[in-house]
Amino acid sequence: MHNFYSEKSSDGRPHILAKWAFRIAIIGSTVAVLCMVFHNTSHHFDHFYHKSSYLPWPSMSSLSKPLPTLSSSPVVSSSKTWDGMAFVKNDTKLRKILRRAAMKDKTVIITTLNEAWAAPNSVLDLFVESLRIGNQTQGLLNHLVVIALDYNAYRRCTTLHLHCYFLTTKGIDFSRQAAYMTNIYLTMMWRRTNFLRIILEEGYNFLFTDADIMWFRDPFPRLFPDVDFQIACDNFNGNSSDKNNWPNGGFKFVRSNRRTIEFYRYWNASRERYPELNEQDILNHIKFDTHVAKIGLEMRFLSTDYFGGFCMPSKDFNLVCTMHANCCLGLDNKVKDVSSMLDDWRAYMTLISAHKATQHMSWTVPNYCRPPDAGRGPTVKLNAFDSRDKSA
Numbered sequence: 001m002h003n004f005y006s007e008k009s010s011d012g013r014p015h016i017l018a019k020w021a022f023r024i025a026i027i028g029s030t031v032a033v034l035c036m037v038f039h040n041t042s043h044h045f046d047h048f049y050h051k052s053s054y055l056p057w058p059s060m061s062s063l064s065k066p067l068p069t070l071s072s073s074p075v076v077s078s079s080k081t082w083d084g085m086a087f088v089k090n091d092t093k094l095r096k097i098l099r100r101a102a103m104k105d106k107t108v109i110i111t112t113l114n115e116a117w118a119a120p121n122s123v124l125d126l127f128v129e130s131l132r133i134g135n136q137t138q139g140l141l142n143h144l145v146v147i148a149l150d151y152n153a154y155r156r157c158t159t160l161h162l163h164c165y166f167l168t169t170k171g172i173d174f175s176r177q178a179a180y181m182t183n184i185y186l187t188m189m190w191r192r193t194n195f196l197r198i199i200l201e202e203g204y205n206f207l208f209t210d211a212d213i214m215w216f217r218d219p220f221p222r223l224f225p226d227v228d229f230q231i232a233c234d235n236f237n238g239n240s241s242d243k244n245n246w247p248n249g250g251f252k253f254v255r256s257n258r259r260t261i262e263f264y265r266y267w268n269a270s271r272e273r274y275p276e277l278n279e280q281d282i283l284n285h286i287k288f289d290t291h292v293a294k295i296g297l298e299m300r301f302l303s304t305d306y307f308g309g310f311c312m313p314s315k316d317f318n319l320v321c322t323m324h325a326n327c328c329l330g331l332d333n334k335v336k337d338v339s340s341m342l343d344d345w346r347a348y349m350t351l352i353s354a355h356k357a358t359q360h361m362s363w364t365v366p367n368y369c370r371p372p373d374a375g376r377g378p379t380v381k382l383n384a385f386d387s388r389d390k391s392a
């Protein structure tokens with residue numbers, strides 16, 4: 001989590017660094033404590049691990065620099081409240097972007113980014129590169145909407161000629177005491193979830209993807225037709241209907257309809273029942289709720305054969321659609337392993353075009369992305385427990 005500090009040293013603004021170093025130190029230790037609290041709450045290393053793979057930490061990134069002057073941005077949707085969703089909802093700029101980016105069936109691909117991930121040679125570049133070298137995935141870039149969580153991410157996004165939307169954090173005072181950090185962090189994650197609900201309310205289906213998911217093939221042909229909510233997994237047990245699968249909120253396809261909008265409302269409302277959990281952990285609780293059954297929401301879990309990750313890789317290069325750099329601690333480690341993963345894919349495509357056998361291809365990663373105590377103590381089992389066991 002301290003990565004963001006070191007990343008800043010490359011931005012050529014040492015005076016800002018110095019000014020903010022003290023605050024970052026406080027914030028860093030607060031986050032460490034926060035992680036420990038999560039860890040202790042769950043009594044599972046896995047829990048901490050999942051949380052750590054659930055970057056970006058939007059508030060962390062923004063904290064490392066003073067807020068930009070918001071008036072300098074051409075796309076500002078100011079927000080009075082922390083959630084600020086009432087304003088986003090009526091935002092004509094957002095509507096315009098969605099209209100431009102949507103496929104014929106009103107589907108958009110959405111990712112969110114902070115400054116650290118948007119920086120040159122970081123996650124965003126790798127993500128875009130994967131779509132360029134993937135098999136017939138280049139065209140999908142036209143349907144991608146990048147939600148920038150801070151102004152520098154927004155600016156970088158626009159230089160790449162993508163559809164970029166700046167979801168401002170005006171109203172959040174980053175110079176507040178670090179003790180507030182817990183709230184800010186959770187608020188930002190919920191802001192994302194509620195933002196996705198707005199997309200549904202605007203009538204668009206979305207495929208949400210974390211930017212650390214590399215796209216090698218068009219995922220749409222592998223999705224279930226006519227399913228409301230389908231989501232990739234850190235760990236997949238072979239049965240797409242089994243709610244005991246461990247989903248990862250980093251990749252999900254959600255259709256816009258009455259059921260999914262109601263489900264997103266219910267998801268947000270469940271915060272009150274689990275105030276100490278983030279939205280991904282709450283999903284693991286509410287997926288079993290009778291209310292979700294009552295809504296009639298159809299939910300499916302996507303196979304890691306097609307939608308893999310470092311937790312559970314797609315083994316067959318001839319099938320893989322996406323690979324997520326999940327189960328990874330540290331942004332530097334992530335970037336290194338994802339770069340190697342793209343090299344693996346290029347090697348595969350070279351063999352294919354030379355009509356050479358590819359049966360024995362396997363990923364050379366992860367190398368850097370490993371749990372901090374791998375090989376020591378009890379084996380880390382990523383999904384060895386039922387989420388219902390860990391209600392705090």
Ligand SMILES: *[C@@H]1O[C@H](CO)[C@@H](O)[C@H](O)[C@H]1NC(C)=O
Pocket residue numbers: 086087090
């Ligand atoms: C959004 O726009 C509609 C009509 O254009 C208006 O009735 C409504 O009050 C607006 N909502 C907000 C929160 O501004």
Ligand SMILES: *[C@@H]1O[C@H](CO)[C@@H](O)[C@H](O)[C@H]1NC(C)=O
Pocket residue numbers: 135136318352
């Ligand atoms: C790429 O896609 C085309 C068209 O769908 C297909 O014919 C070809 O076999 C694919 N190549 C690979 C390596 O998957």
Ligand SMILES: *[C@@H]1O[C@H](CO)[C@@H](O)[C@H](O)[C@H]1NC(C)=O
Pocket residue numbers: 239240241242243
């Ligand atoms: C898959 O899971 C569903 C829901 O738990 C269950 O009804 C079904 O029998 C399972 N299918 C198989 C093949 O085990």
Ligand SMILES: *[C@@H]1O[C@H](CO)[C@@H](O)[C@H](O)[C@H]1NC(C)=O
Pocket residue numbers: 083085194268269270271272
């Ligand atoms: C989400 O739920 C919280 C309470 O848990 C509520 O205060 C907030 O208004 C809700 N936000 C949205 C956008 O529905």
